[in-house]
Amino acid sequence: MTTIYILWLRQLKRYIRSKPRILASLGQPLLFLLGLGFGFGPVFAKAGQGNYIQFLAPGVIGMTILFTSIFSGIELIFDRQFGFLKEMLVAPVPRILIMIGRTLGGATVAMIQGFIVLVICVISGFRPSLAALPLGLLFMALIAILFTALGTAIASVLSDFQGFQFVMNFLVMPIFFLSGALFPLSNVPSVLGALAAVDPLSYGVDGLRMALTGVTHFGATLDLAVLSIVAAVFLVVGGRLFNRIQL
């Protein structure tokens, strides 16, 4: 328990102390919200879909959590390059506890970022139903844990930053753009629909949208089930890969 707690705390301290990182990581969602949200708003309304900010906000929150949590996981590469990984790996504790502590820490950071963006969305005109906030937070937590575990799994097999760009372009970006964060999944071409259906973020954004605005594509039960199962799988896979690291 101490192990998990101390490594969770470490992630949080690192986050709070890197203020430039906090600001930089808020810039992108803000841009999406303002540029896309207000830019496409009139078209979206004309197409009879209602208020675009109302639709887009859960997507942008999901995006923030996705990017932050993947990055938190990938931060393991920093630990490897700056040497702190050795200190963790030589400690007399099961590695799985180290992995869990790190993952929960990264997920907490991602949730905080997501929550800040939620507040920004509200300032920009997003009107969520407050009664469903606990459910919304649950979905945010699931997205955060799922993608931090994925990031950790990836970072366990990469030993430097050469592969990072590859991961961003061929994994994180598709996960975001195909998830239905930016557009409704009803009536999309069947290929896109199929891709969205295997994208875990689709269920995260859908669940979040359901909780905050009451609109859903898959249904909250399916969202919860898929997210929980995939998060569990990624945790196990990430734990195994982390366990195999040798220096």
Place this chain on the structure above:
Amino acid sequence: MIRADNLVKTYGEIRAVDDISFDVAQGEIFAFLGPNGAGKTTTIKMLTTLLRPTSGKVEIDGLDPATHQNEARKRFGIVFQDASLDDELTAFENMDLHGALYAVPKKLRNERIDMLLKLFELADRRNHPVKQFSGGMKRRLEIARSLLHTPKIIFLDEPTLGLDPQTRNQLWTHVRRLNEEERVTVFLTTHYMEEADRVAHRIAIIDHGRIVAQGTSAELKLQTKSETLEQAFLALTGSSIREEGADAAATMRNMAKMFRGRR
């Protein structure tokens, strides 16, 4: 205290550590010397459970790290060749994290952190982030940290690399005192022969993954009819300069390491 029996580590064709055996007694300061790429760090990694040997056996305080990994890990502290601190955290936080990982009870942990920071003259830097520290201060903090859980053995992998003579001197004084007062067994590697000559009770010289000589400094000098340990070292290992990782095979190995996974 530390035993290696026919230890081997191979990477494909390359035998990084090739059938080495030694035995370090309790309370001994044992120096492990060798040119670059001789297998020193690989050996330390195997002794400290970071790397699985291809074959052979290791014993740490009578425990086999392969079967009693965590118990074995509690017995030793290690100062790695390169930095292993979290730069964003303060000196105290780095120590505290270490103490928590090694399950040192909170009260004892705080006492020992205060004591060690004082001992290594870092008490006034207690709450400063490590990224503001000089190389020497970081080294001192790493040594202080490695002693927090009162290990019986301490591994020092080139602890004085890049330090000025003042800091080096002070560091060895600390190590010697620990060894004399608390009977901590010390296993060290260094490129500075005069340091090894001064502090080590016994020395092993490794080259191309094999131990080429073992004994006290006097014995090694006698064996090679040399005046200094440095001459003895050169006589045993030759004077050609070793290139590390410059050949095609090594490049390939590095590429493969990038996408490790297996192993």
